[in-house]
Amino acid sequence: MRFAFWIVLFLAGCASNSSWPSVALPDEVVLRGESGTLRLRVGSNVAWTLKSDADWLTVSPAQGLGPASVQLQAQPSGDPPDGRQYTTTLEVGGDLKATVAVRLPLVWVTGQVADLGQGQALQAQALGLPALGSRGWSPHKAPPPSTEVLVKYRQAPQPSRLPLQAQLRSLDRAHRLVKLKSPNPQALLEALRRDPNVEWAELNGYVRAQGEAIGEPTDEFYPKQWYLKTTGARFSYLGNFPYPVTVAVIDTGVRYDHPDLAGRLVLPGEGAYDFVRGQPDPTDPGDSSSPTGGSHGTHVTGIITAGSGPFPPACPTCTSSGIVGVDYNAPVKVLPLRVLDESGNGSFENVALAIRYAAGIPVVVGSQTLQNPTPAQVINLSLGALTYSQAMCDAAGDAIARGVLVVAAAGNYQADAPGQLVYPAACPGVISVAATDLNNQVTWYSQQNSHVTLAAPGGDIAQGIGAGILSTTWNYQLNQPNYTYYMGTSQASPQVAAALALLLSSGKAKSGAEAWSLLESNLTHLGKPGRNDAYGKGLLYLPSAFGWPLPKGDYAVDFLGPTNRQLATTGGAFSTYLMPGTYTVMVCRDDSGNGLCDSGEPQTSKTLTIPPTDSLDLGLLLLTP
Structure with missing residues (x-):
């Protein structure tokens, strides 16, 4: 518990000319989790009350006589206005007239989620090493430029007469089709298209599987x-x-x-x-x-x-x-x-x-x-x-x-x-x-x-x-x-x-x-x-009830604890503000795209503690197949 500084009040008794004992109240109480304590150092005959209009904070007891240790319990049901901390002011009444600020700072939590193979690639990348086992990390990676040319001849092809150092890779005599390889495929294409015995010539390109949207309603x-x-x-x-x-x-x-x-x-x-x-x-x-x-x-x-x-x-x-x-x-x-x-x-x-x-x-x-x-x-x-x-x-x-x-x-x-x-x-x-x-x-x-x-x-x-x-x-x-x-x-x-x-x-x-x-x-x-x-x-x-094969999605992270969070990720990266405390963390690949860890999706869970600090990097969270 950290107190900012003390306000010392000297109160005169109403029934006599003698002075009451000094009263010490903190100017601010900073909570380092779900609960904290406000210590009221007052005289034994001082009556006091505490009132807060904040719905995220409960005070017990809310009134009393003499010195006390008041329990402050944080139970937020929504996010704070600035997203970073909960704040309120306790009104101190009774024989006292003062205010005490209460603040609960949240922790900036970051991390990265990846499949096991992708995680190995990220770890290798962080160490400056070649990536191993990273198949699938870049599912839409462009194929390498083709160095092969497909040719259809008008008459039976003659493999012994290949232009521009071209290498013969395959020959289909029935359809007069030839596949050639060249270190300069574009020059080879231009030469073949000038040949009157060539019906057509083209690069041996690539096709790619199309996405899941082809079946969705319009x-x-x-x-x-x-x-x-x-x-x-x-x-x-x-x-x-x-x-x-x-x-x-x-x-x-x-x-x-x-x-x-x-x-x-x-x-x-x-x-x-x-x-x-x-x-x-x-x-x-x-x-x-x-x-x-x-x-x-x-x-x-x-x-x-x-x-x-x-x-x-x-x-x-x-x-x-x-x-x-x-x-x-x-x-x-x-x-x-x-x-x-x-x-x-x-x-x-x-x-x-x-x-x-x-x-x-x-x-x-x-x-x-x-x-x-x-x-x-x-x-x-x-x-x-x-x-x-x-x-x-x-x-x-x-x-x-x-x-x-x-x-x-x-x-x-x-x-x-x-x-x-x-x-x-x-x-x-x-x-x-x-x-x-x-x-x-x-x-x-x-x-x-x-x-x-x-x-x-x-x-x-x-x-x-x-x-x-x-x-x-x-x-x-x-x-x-x-x-x-x-x-x-x-x-x-x-x-x-x-x-x-x-x-x-x-x-x-x-x-x-x-x-x-x-x-x-x-x-x-x-x-x-x-x-x-x-x-x-x-x-x-x-x-999962039907066994539909869903396309691979990005990742989702669910925190269940003092603050509940359901987070979508971008490329596996996530960040959020959380209250300090103990959490169950569910991590999954969100194939359905609904932001939840659903049945049938690769997932794992663990228990961890978020300490009362400014920020925390959870590092790499790996999903096993």
Whole structure:
């Protein structure tokens, strides 16, 4: 602990003419880690209080009588304004009137990550030695200039008459092709092109493998769908999906006339149904309380199965390609089932009916018995209530018993009802999905409880409009299709439902249980080790569940400790400010490009201590294959 200098105060007693003992307070306290001590050297009868407006610092005790050692505990939840240190001022009250500055300087931490072979090359380079074992360090290194020339003759070539000291390397008499080598290939080319017996001549050049972008969608709004990068769903073009799958979306209904959903929906008469109006057309009539609210069910549906490629624009300024759904290149259709009315409310009874109906179980609606001719293998429920419902949980149990995967939004009540259970997400066997933001942190609204199964991007528009989840919806004022950013566990849940459908469509999983097992075993861990109430068992991640061969990426470094950091690197180099303390450091090659250390990516971890110093170079961190 370092104190800058002392302020000595002499206070007069109110009850007598005698002087109180001298009072010594530090002008400044500098914390060298998560905790520190403020020593109050005061008289035994001096009453004091301490107050700080900083949310990163707690003081214990905050008041007392006489000398004391006050514990200062740093618990920052965000970065300091200047990025380098946390500062605040303690107001000293009671019999004292003074201030004490508290400062927590951060440590500038740098380092370099490399694969084992690349690390050997870097170490050799630092020593001024030839690089060994560095294959792959420069994946786009230009090939050496060619010294070979390919020639096609009009008549049978005569190897004995080679120009300009050219060497014969190969001869194909059938096609009159010759490969020549020369120390001056350009001069050789010019001589051959003047030869009337030469049909053509060219340098024997090189070709190079092309990048992974050749298979990605070209839809206009695809670059705005950051959540497809986070989960690795953007790499689905690397897979094959021969088997048709149906996902039931139990929601507000859908707009069948949205062009991005053409051919991607189960139609009225094929199994779609409106349980609010008791008829087979679940077209969403819109939100009566908010004409600009769009169509919730259409938004959820687009996240799952919006198509890829051009379509006729709905208006002169409308897009002709839009977005893509997670399942855009698979034969996955959404079965729309409407249970939420124009005010956004739905009864437990209708939700229970829709769940059983979606699973192919006969249900009675009014005086008629209905059986779905297009049973779903996956059910998505982007809805919920804080009240337990036996009806909904029994229906979910019946569907699960048939092998149907039931996925539900964990709920958006965390700010007002922290930790409370939301149903049907908390029903036994239901996959409950929490929401993360653009920075892979659990969102402020996402329910945190013991029933959260996993997390997926749900967005947070408070971070910027583009930090929401972009998908299909409907403009009821202009009566035309559009695209809107929403946020919520309602947007996280359909991404999980779509991923499960994709596993079934690929044939990697033969049943719902197999699909969930594959997905569950390849989640990306977030937060403290083990399952936790915020993220469940981890963040949705597709590539390793499918075994897609991803192109090699740059590196990512995650620090978990007093300060949590997820860092992307540039050429393996990283730098950041950290609080002093003990950290678990995860280092990986970020092949998916989402800034996380995901399942299937080469990675390693270690525990290290960041001492209270100005800067620290961690040196070279090596990844083994």
